[in-house]
Amino acid sequence: xxxxxxxxxxxxxxxxxxxxxxxxxxxxxxxxxxxxxxxxxxxxxxxxxxxxxxxxxxxxxxxxxxxxxxxxxxxxxxxxxxxxxxxxxxxxxxxxxxxxxxxxxxxxxxxxxxxxxxxxxxxxxxxxxxxxxxxxxxxxxxxxxxxxxxxxxxxxxxxxxxxxxxxxxxxxxxxxxxxxxxxxxxxxxxxxxxxxxxxxxxxxxxxxxxxxxxxxxxxxxxxxxxxxxxxxxxxxxxxxxxxxxxxxxxxxxxxxxxxxxxxxxxxxxxxxxxxxxxxxxxxxxxxxxxxxxxxxxxxxxxxxxxxxxxxxxxxxxxxxxxxxxxxxxxxxxxxxxxxxxxxxxxxxxxxxxxxxxx
Amino acid sequence: xxxxxxxxxxxxxxxxxxxxxxxxxxxxxxxxxxxxxxxxxxxxxxxxxxxxxxxxxxxxxxxxxxxxxxxxxxxxxxxxxxxxxxxxxxxxxxxxxxxxxxxxxxxxxxxxxxxxxxxxxxxx
Amino acid sequence: xxxxxxxxxxxxxxxxxxxxxxxxxxxxxxxxxxxxxxxxxxxxxxxxxxxxxxxxxxxxxxxxxxxxxxxxxxxxxxxxxxxxxxxxxxxxxxxxxxxxxxxxxxxxxxxxxxxxxxxxxxxx
Numbered sequence: 001x002x003x004x005x006x007x008x009x010x011x012x013x014x015x016x017x018x019x020x021x022x023x024x025x026x027x028x029x030x031x032x033x034x035x036x037x038x039x040x041x042x043x044x045x046x047x048x049x050x051x052x053x054x055x056x057x058x059x060x061x062x063x064x065x066x067x068x069x070x071x072x073x074x075x076x077x078x079x080x081x082x083x084x085x086x087x088x089x090x091x092x093x094x095x096x097x098x099x100x101x102x103x104x105x106x107x108x109x110x111x112x113x114x115x116x117x118x119x120x121x122x123x124x125x126x127x128x129x130x131x132x133x134x135x136x137x138x139x140x141x142x143x144x145x146x147x148x149x150x151x152x153x154x155x156x157x158x159x160x161x162x163x164x165x166x167x168x169x170x171x172x173x174x175x176x177x178x179x180x181x182x183x184x185x186x187x188x189x190x191x192x193x194x195x196x197x198x199x200x201x202x203x204x205x206x207x208x209x210x211x212x213x214x215x216x217x218x219x220x221x222x223x224x225x226x227x228x229x230x231x232x233x234x235x236x237x238x239x240x241x242x243x244x245x246x247x248x249x250x251x252x253x254x255x256x257x258x259x260x261x262x263x264x265x266x267x268x269x270x271x272x273x274x275x276x277x278x279x280x281x282x283x284x285x286x287x288x289x290x291x292x293x294x295x296x297x298x299x300x301x302x303x304x305x306x307x308x309x310x311x312x313x314x315x316x317x318x319x320x321x322x323x324x325x326x327x328x329x330x331x332x333x334x335x336x337x338x339x340x341x342x343x344x345x346x347x348x349x350x351x352x353x354x355x356x357x358x
Numbered sequence: 359x360x361x362x363x364x365x366x367x368x369x370x371x372x373x374x375x376x377x378x379x380x381x382x383x384x385x386x387x388x389x390x391x392x393x394x395x396x397x398x399x400x401x402x403x404x405x406x407x408x409x410x411x412x413x414x415x416x417x418x419x420x421x422x423x424x425x426x427x428x429x430x431x432x433x434x435x436x437x438x439x440x441x442x443x444x445x446x447x448x449x450x451x452x453x454x455x456x457x458x459x460x461x462x463x464x465x466x467x468x469x470x471x472x473x474x475x476x477x478x479x480x481x482x
Numbered sequence: 483x484x485x486x487x488x489x490x491x492x493x494x495x496x497x498x499x500x501x502x503x504x505x506x507x508x509x510x511x512x513x514x515x516x517x518x519x520x521x522x523x524x525x526x527x528x529x530x531x532x533x534x535x536x537x538x539x540x541x542x543x544x545x546x547x548x549x550x551x552x553x554x555x556x557x558x559x560x561x562x563x564x565x566x567x568x569x570x571x572x573x574x575x576x577x578x579x580x581x582x583x584x585x586x587x588x589x590x591x592x593x594x595x596x597x598x599x600x601x602x603x604x605x606x
Contacts, residue, residue: 034577041584046594051412058412058435122366129375143391143451149435157440158389185361211509211556229532290484292527292534305513305525320511320560328556357584 003031006339010039014117014343017353021330021346025339033334035327041357048317053079053287054153056314061147063319064355066106067297070099071319072151077231078293078306079153083285090277091155092233096270098142098150099232099295100263104175105134105146106298107260110350111186114253117347118195123185130178137168155280165271176264179257186257196250200333200345203247210328214300215255216349220247226296237269249348256298256350286310297322299350321355390451391434396425398465400446407438407447423467430460486535487525492547495526498537499550502528507535509554514564519543519597522568526550543570551576559583567594 004025010018018039024032047059060075061068073095080087112127135145142148142158150158160168186192202212207220217224218241225241227234242258244251287308294303300322307316326349333345369375377384386392403425405418415431416438418424439449490498507528515523517540524547526537541547549572551558558576562583565572569581569592581589 036579036583038582038584038586043593049596055410055412058433058437062433120362122362126362126365126369132375139390140387143387143389143436144434147433149391149437181365185365189361208508209503209554211554224532226532292484294534301510303511303527305527307515316513316515318513318515320513324559325511325556327559331555 002026008342008346012343014113014347015351016113017351019346019351019353019356021334021342023334023339023342028339030334030337030339030342033331035330037353037357039357040354042354044358045317045319048314050313052312053308053314054283056317057151057153058149060317060319061149063321063358064297064352065146066109066352067102067299067302068147069102069150070295070297071302072149073099073232074293074295074302074304075306075317076151076153077295078291078304079287079308080283081293082287082289082291082306082308083153083283085154085281085283087155088278088281089233089275090159091279093270093274094156094158094160094279095151095232096234096237097160097267097274098138098148100267100270101134101138103263103298104260105131105138107256107263108134108179110256110298110347111182111253111260114344114347115192117343118191120189120191123182126178126182130175133171133175133178137171140164141168152280153283155278157280159279160274165274169268169271172264172267176261179260179264183257186253192253193250195341195344196253196348197248199249199341200337200348201246201248202329202333204245206332207247207329210332211325212300212329213322213325214297214350215242215252215259216300216326216329218242219244219251219255221245224301226294226301229294231295233270233273236273237266239266249344252348259298286312287314299323299352299355300325319358321352321358323349323352323356326351327356386451386453388451390453391436392450392452393454394427394429394432394434394439394463395448395450396427396463396465397446397448398425398467400444401425401465401467402444402446403467404443406441406443410437410441412437424465425467426462426464428460428462429454484534484536486533488535488537490526490537490539492539492541492545495537495539495548496550496553499526499553502535502537503553506530509556510534512557512560512564514568514570514594516568516595516597522570524564524570541570543568546571546573548572549574549576568592569595 006023008021008023009015010020020036022034023030057072061072063071108127108131112124115123139145141160141164142150150156202220204221207217223241223243242255244255288310290307303320305318309315329349403418403420408416408418413431413433415428417426436449439447507530510527510529513525524539528535561572562579564570566581566584
């Protein structure tokens with residue numbers, strides 16, 4: 001049978017960001033998929049050479065436009081470990097609150113895009129409508145909608161006032177109610193089931209060997225969530241990773257949907273336990289040595305390797321973002337699938353290309 | 359089959375989710391990070407803002423007593439206003455309006471010898 | 483402050499990583515750090531039950547490093563990245579982009595090396 005090569009992307013209606021896939025097809029069935037990158041490579045790691053280690057917080061935040069605060073938190077954690085700084089408890093709980101807010105809005109954004117990938121426009125709009133409430137919380141408490149710039153080395157820059165706490169809790173109640181209304185649609189709707197069940201199946205063993213992270217791995221039945229490491233204040237609140245066992249697009253969708261609701265619960269727990277106290281301790285001196293810092297982003301584990309030599313600028317900053325680890329999953333999932341399933345499968349790993357290329 | 363229908367009906371009869379933007383403008387949140395405003399009369403030209411800015415959009419010339427900022431390069435993180443020693447640099451909560459041409463904010467203050475000492479130290 | 487670091491050499495890169503795979507480690511990533519004009523450090527990071535283990539390879543810049551992508555397929559992407567940014571060549575890559583993963587074909591520079599090395603011909 002003759003082979004056809006179809007270029008998918010970098011500009012494609014379902015892709016939120018530019019990634020190119022070279023698909024080799026036999027009839028309508030994919031036999032091989034080769035990704036190509038390089039459309040949004042910015043070389044942000046190199047900026048560590050000319051920006052000092054305090055300024056780098058704002059640079060690493062701009063690696064990703066969705067989970068920006070979590071990048072900054074991971075970076076600050078690494079530098080704090082190098083300098084031996086103990087973060088005050090209130091700052092640790094605030095980090096949990098804002099990182100979980102980011103997780104909610106990232107998952108809602110993804111649910112919308114995922115619905116869009118199989119043509120469910122009204123679900124897409126509804127998810128983004130709910131997401132707007134979370135962005136309003138971010139804006140009211142920090143001043144910015146997404147790149148909230150609240151982390152500094154040694155703590156936080158902004159605080160949540162008691163009035164804001166009450167308002168956040170009431171807004172979260174609305175958000176939870178609205179998300180739960182979508183539960184039957186996402187879990188049982190004919191359109192959703194038809195397009196996602198049994199598509200792009202990865203077994204647990206496959207997923208682990210490919211080094212996948214985050215919801216993509218947890219949907220294959222492996223309970224691996226970096227929040228179990230207990231960074232920030234996750235060791236003081238009740239947390240269980242969300243796991244599904246089917247390993248298909250539907251399972252990934254369920255994992256992310258349940259995580260959204262779980263994050264609301266985590267924020268409530270963190271707010272209930274929010275201790276009084278100072279926000280930040282002063283960071284004196286300069287970092288020296290090598291360190292590895294890992295946290296859980298909405299898309300999975302983010303990995304920072306920092307090498308400092310006691311100077312103003314870091315010697316090396318290396319970031320391994322979750323999508324970078326999840327791209328090999330595409331190469332394993334796509335062969336054998338139909339061309340019409342490609343958008344759904346590509347979207348199911350929640351690709352963030354500007355993260356991947358940095 | 360029709361799980362989404364109640365939500366759609368609710369949206370149909372409920373309140374609008376969007377605003378008719380140019381006619382209806384939502385007031386900015388109280389501590390939103392908006393435009394940077396420098397009160398040049400109290401500026402000491404110490405250059406802390408320029409040194410701390412992560413996007414390096416501020417340039418300060420102490421000798422000529424000038425302060426300039428490129429708002430198109432600014433990332434609105436608010437570090438400069440937070441670290442200002444004399445309190446002349448402030449961040450307002452209103453967002454910057456879109457412009458057709460890029461412009462640089464250029465301010466010239468008085469050259470004053472007292473300004474060589476930062477405000478915080480002068481008080482002691 | 484990195485714990486569990488094992489030093490390896492060019493000869494036993496593949497052997498050591500294969501051992502890690504047998505022990506049930508998950509591949510995390512590779513980090514490349516430039517040491518001086520002629521050598522780089524490549525760190526291989528592995529994870530098992532939230533415990534990280536690292537292999538440290540100090541390799542000369544001009545000789546190719548054996549690729550571990552036949553063992554851990556996921557490594558092909560990061561090896562291609564290092565190939566692009568540092569100019570280190572990897573031998574036996576599962577998918578070789580030949581320094582075009584991020585860069586254009588005509589780019590001969592190695593952008594992440596502080597001491598710029600111009601690659602006239604790939605040493606493969």
